[in-house]
Amino acid sequence: MAADLDTTFWIIAGAIVLLLVMSAFFSGSETALTAASRAKLRAQADKGSAGADSALKVTEDSERLIGAVLLGNNLTNILSASLATSLLTRLVGPSGVALATLVMTFLVLIFAEVLPKTYAITNAETAAARVAPAVRVVIIVFSPIVAAIRALVRMLLSLFGVKADPDSQLLGRREEIAGAIALGHSEGAVEKEDRDRLLGALDLSDRTVEEIMLHRSEIEMVDADATPDQIVSQALTSPHTRLPVFRGERENIIGVMHAKDLFREVHRLVRGKEGTPERIADLDVVKVAMKPYFVPETTSLDEQMRQFLRRHTHFALVVDEYGSLQGLLTLEDILEEIVGEITDEFDVNDAQPFKPSEAGDYTIDGATTIRDLNRAMDWSLPDDEANTIAGLVIHEAQMIPAEGQVFSFHGFRFEVLTRKENRITRLKIRPL
Known part of the structure; x- marks a missing residue:
């Protein structure tokens, strides 16, 4: 009888140890796979790491991953606690329940939770690459049960008006990147200029041309009915190479004059084969003006940048839904949202446009x-x-x-x- 008890004791004790090891595996896997950076895993996978590639595939469906790992973790913890209670109750009587609770709480906390999770959080990518192949097998084995649990959870959440969106994680990638950049700047790892450029590039899809356009009240234009001398003088004194051409009212834009095209026409009239200085009076600015390019004010900046590149131009007039002129936009304006203010020898020096007074205003x-x-x-x-x-x-x-x-x-x-x-x-x- 004593021999049978000794055999049973060691079999149950061995089973408890095995279950604790399995619980540690599930706990550490959960932490490693959720804490690992997908960017770092992608970099390792590109270098040929099969484990990192497997970890990427496993973490694609986080809900399925968490369901399978938590199911395995709870099964092992509950089963090990039950076996410990049965074993100690047989050895010391009814007080074995309390003793088993104390012993298993200590063992599970130290060896199945804190220890594996501490290692996993410290070496997230390495641990994730190592455990991913085994976790994939666990997910496949538990998939029918996990699918049922997911359906039940979604139904319960819907009763409280909470909708589980499977695409929410994908939609949150951009916010995750932006948050990481902002956090890096606050911790001193990312310079302010780098943060501004990176966040500026990320924001292009969320911003529209009306937010950065030059307002119509500040647009310099050429009057098509002005004299040739006035038009040439304006082109020479203007800091801009492209100027909208209007006739009658400023809203009536009939073209966009490029300074080079204007001066080529002047050269042809004055110094061409049949050119004379008097022929400058024949200058027709409408003839040299390009067809205006109009864009809606609600166009996103990233889409407008693609349009500029596709059309091989970088000058557009912005109109509202009624076709009324609202402003002017250039490719440079969009680039400035990424790299900051771009100045040249014709721009006013605004290197430090915001200087505080002695009072701090x-x-x-x-x-x-x-x-x-x-x-x-x-x-x-x-x-x-x-x-x-x-x-x-x-x-x-x-x-x-x-x-x-x-x-x-x-x-x-x-x-x-x-x-x-x-x-x-x-x-x-x-x-x-």
């Missing part, structure tokens, strides 16, 4: 975009309801403020310095 042009201000000052003013800093003040005030009015919101103090008609032209801003 910043005098800002009302037409400055909130995004540019945030990037330059590392602020976080919201740009959901307005594109410019003047628009933000008007939105928050729910009125067009008068000169001298002061407002405080979003942790800043805003004072209206100058106003022209219904436009706020200058503001004084100070962080509170």
Whole structure:
């Protein structure tokens, strides 16, 4: 009888140890596969790592992965606790239940939870590559049960109005990347300029041309009815090589004049085979102007950049849904959203456009975009309801403020310095 008890004791004890090892495997696998960076796994897989490639495939369906691993983990933990209770109850009587609870809690906590998870979180990619092949087998074995559990969980969640979206993880990749970049900057691993460029590239799909276009009130245009001398003088003094051409009203854009095309035509009239200085009077700016390219104001920046590249042009006029001119956009404007302000020898030097006064105030042009201000000052003013800093003040005030009015919101103090008609032209801003 004693021999049978000894044999049973060692068989059950061995089974408990085996179950604890299996529980450690499931716990560590769950942590490793959820904590591993898919980017690092992809890099390892590209170098020929079969384990990393297997880990990528396993983590594609995170819900199925978690279901299978948790099912295995709970089965082993519950079975090991049951065996320990049976064994100790046989050895010490009814008090074995309490003793088994204490012993198994200690063993499971240390050897099946903390130890494997600590290793997995410290070596996430290495551990994920090692356990992925075995986990794939577990997922296949448990797939019928996991599928039933998933259906039950989705049904229970739907009762509370929660919809489990299988594509939510894919849709969240962009936010995950943006968050990682912002976190890297806050920890000092990513420079501000690098953060701005990376986030600027990510934001192109979420921003529209109306947010960065040059407003129609600031567009320099050429009057088609102006004299040739006036047109040539304007082309020579303008810092721009392309100028929209209008006739009658500024809304009536009939073409876009390129300075090179204009000067080629002037050269032909004046210095061509039959050219004379007097023939400059025959200059027709409409003849040399290109056909205007109009784009809707709601076009996303990444789509517009693709259109510019496809059409081999980088100059567009922005119109609203009624066809009315709203502004002007160039490829350079889109690139500036990624790399920052691009200047040349004809641009005004704005290397440090925002300088604080002795009191800590910043005098800002009302037409400055909130995004540019945030990037330059590392602020976080919201740009959901307005594109410019003047628009933000008007939105928050729910009125067009008068000169001298002061407002405080979003942790800043805003004072209206100058106003022209219904436009706020200058503001004084100070962080509170």
